[in-house]
Amino acid sequence: MQAENYRRLVHTPAEMAASYVQWAKDRLEDPGITWGVPAMDTQLIPMHPGELICILGRPGHCKSSLLAYLAKQQAKRIVDAGKTEEQCVVYVTWENTVEELANFLLADAQHSVSDVARGKLPIESIEKESLRLITQPIFIIGRGIGRLDGAAIRMTPEVVYQAIESMRVDFGIKPTLLLFDYLQLIPSKNHSDRMEQVAEAPIRIKELAQTVGAPAVAAVQASRRVDTYKEKIPTASDAQLSSVIEQTSDKLFGLWRPILTEETATIVGESGREYPVTDNLLLVRKLKERFNRGRFTIPMYFEPAYLKLAEMELRNVVTGERRPYYDPD
Numbered sequence: 001m002q003a004e005n006y007r008r009l010v011h012t013p014a015e016m017a018a019s020y021v022q023w024a025k026d027r028l029e030d031p032g033i034t035w036g037v038p039a040m041d042t043q044l045i046p047m048h049p050g051e052l053i054c055i056l057g058r059p060g061h062c063k064s065s066l067l068a069y070l071a072k073q074q075a076k077r078i079v080d081a082g083k084t085e086e087q088c089v090v091y092v093t094w095e096n097t098v099e100e101l102a103n104f105l106l107a108d109a110q111h112s113v114s115d116v117a118r119g120k121l122p123i124e125s126i127e128k129e130s131l132r133l134i135t136q137p138i139f140i141i142g143r144g145i146g147r148l149d150g151a152a153i154r155m156t157p158e159v160v161y162q163a164i165e166s167m168r169v170d171f172g173i174k175p176t177l178l179l180f181d182y183l184q185l186i187p188s189k190n191h192s193d194r195m196e197q198v199a200e201a202p203i204r205i206k207e208l209a210q211t212v213g214a215p216a217v218a219a220v221q222a223s224r225r226v227d228t229y230k231e232k233i234p235t236a237s238d239a240q241l242s243s244v245i246e247q248t249s250d251k252l253f254g255l256w257r258p259i260l261t262e263e264t265a266t267i268v269g270e271s272g273r274e275y276p277v278t279d280n281l282l283l284v285r286k287l288k289e290r291f292n293r294g295r296f297t298i299p300m301y302f303e304p305a306y307l308k309l310a311e312m313e314l315r316n317v318v319t320g321e322r323r324p325y326y327d328p329d
Contacts, residue, residue, distance in 0.1 A: 033177055033215060036073045039298050039311045040284070044251070045291060047177075047215035052206040054183065054245055056220045056234040057255035058227065062282055063219035064096065065304040066255070067179045068104040070217060072307060074177045075136045088137040088167070090175040090214075092160055094185035098144035102133060104307070112305040139167060139175075156187050157204035164212055175214045180205055182219035184240055199241045202248040220245060222254075231270055232256050233297070236287045252288040257281065257302075275299055281312060 011019065032046025047053055057063045071089045078087045093101060106129050107113045115121050121129075141155070141163050153159060167173055180186065186201040202218070209216035222234035234254040236246045246252060258267050258277045266274050275281060282302040286295055299312035 033070075033074055033077075035070070035309075037300070037309055037311060039300075043294075043296055043298075044286070044289060047217070047251075049213045049215060050206070050210040051215040051250040052202060052209060052248055053215060053217045053251040053253075054202070054220045054239075054249040055217065055253050055255060056222050056236075056239055056287070058222050058224075058232070058234070060260055061255045061257045062302060062304055063221075063255060064181050065104070065302070065307060066309075067091065067181055067217060067219055068101070068107075069307045069309050070177065071138050071179055072105060072136070075138050078137050078176065079135070084137045086173060087176045088139050088173050089177045089179070090139050090141060090164060090167075091179045091181070092155070093140065093142040093181045094155060095181050096142070098140045098142050099146065101140055101142070102130075105136060105138060106130070106132060107305060107307045113307075114305055137173075139173075154187055157201075157208050161208055161211065175212055178205075178209060178212065178214050178216040180216060180218040182221055183245070184221050199244050202245050206248050227261065231267070232258070232261050233283055233285045246288065249288065250290040251286070254285045254287055256283045256285075258283070269297060271297070282309075 027048070032048045034041040034046050035044070055063050055066060068091075071091050074089045078084055078089070081087075091101060096104075103116050104113055111121070111129055116126060141160055164175060167175075183201050183205070184198050186205070188200045188204070205216050205218055220239045222238045223240065226232050226234045226238050233256040236242060236252055238254075239245045258275070258281055259279050262277050264277060266276050268274050269283070275283070280301050280303055282300040283297055284300055285297045301310045301312045302308065
């Protein structure tokens with residue numbers, strides 16, 4: 001960095017006042033990104049540019065599916081606002097191929113994630129379905145089976161930023177949401193030691209979110225010890241080098257799909273609430289949120305194969321009424 005560029009890090013009182021007013025104006029004009037589920041949105045501050053949101057869970061507990069769901073939700077907002085020529089969602093993956101993610105993003109009532117993977121759809125239907133991808137302003141940064149020339153590129157946060165910058169130059173488009181799958185797989189330019197790479201990843205991703213000017217949501221793998229808990233929702237200490245992740249993130253959530261771990265018909269949460277164990281029960285717990293105190297657990301109805309997320313309705317044992325419910329822990 002040239003010496004004169006360091007001035008960009010200095011904010012005079014007058015500059016800070018002007019920046020603050022512009023920041024507040026931006027918040028008024030754009031209230032932020034929500035989950036699209038009332039039980040979540042009424043309890044959470046919307047996601048804003050520069051934030052890091054971490055979603056913590058064991059393998060198979062819907063981290064990638066939830067990222068794909070958020071991608072589709074935000075893409076729909078961009079389409080509805082008529083801004084597909086200037087805004088987009090960026091999904092960065094180190095785990096799945098671009099083709100696998102395309103399969104995720106096409107999931108709907110007529111097409112499940114497993115249909116194509118199992119070879120159940122005829123090629124004519126697949127070709128027709130693929131046209132829907134053209135209407136979704138979702139850009140994938142990752143490796144594709146059909147594009148081997150990118151296989152040798154090491155996808156560090158610096159490389160991801162350059163890829164995003166190339167989108168601005170080539171297409172004149174700016175991301176409004178960044179998704180990263182998943183945190184522990186992100187390599188570092190400066191460290192060969194795996195622990196150092198993991199420790200640096202959340203810091204670099206938050207810097208990237210601040211530089212790009214969009215919120216970043218990152219999937220985080222929880223440790224195996226979660227499998228020994230009675231209530232298998234990861235805590236903030238269950239991520240590798242958890243202190244860095246907990247300190248850096250603005251929001252932190254733990255996920256648990258009881259159907260994958262429990263053999264009973266019901267489970268009892270730490271607040272004493274009883275939940276029916278079904279294929280679609282996903283427990284989402286807020287572990288941390290900057291500027292907003294209070295922890296809560298929400299039982300969600302989630303169909304990963306179709307990327308459907310809604311509030312889980314639980315029956316009141318006294319009145320028999322069915323209504324959405326969340327636990328303020």
